[in-house]
Amino acid sequence: ETFYKENQHLIDRSVSIRLENPQPLYAFSRQFAAGSNFDSTQRAHVITQPTLIMAGAQDRVMPLTLTEVVDA
Numbered sequence: 001e002t003f004y005k006e007n008q009h010l011i012d013r014s015v016s017i018r019l020e021n022p023q024p025l026y027a028f029s030r031q032f033a034a035g036s037n038f039d040s041t042q043r044a045h046v047i048t049q050p051t052l053i054m055a056g057a058q059d060r061v062m063p064l065t066l067t068e069v070v071d072a
Contacts, residue, residue, distance in 0.1 A: 041066075055067045
């Protein structure tokens with residue numbers, strides 16, 4: 001909520017760009033399928049650099065519970 005208030009202009013601009021340049025449904029579907037079927041959690045231990053893990057309580061892509069798996 002705070003993030004949105006502080007960055008509303010950037011978020012609104014991002015939405016405008018996406019609406020002005022819609023992605024074809026077939027491309028969205030293929031990207032969604034690729035992301036949905038990709039799981040690199042077993043390789044997370046090879047990351048040696050400090051890494052920011054972003055997630056949210058209502059995030060459908062990176063739920064909070066998954067951050068514990070990635071952070072292990």
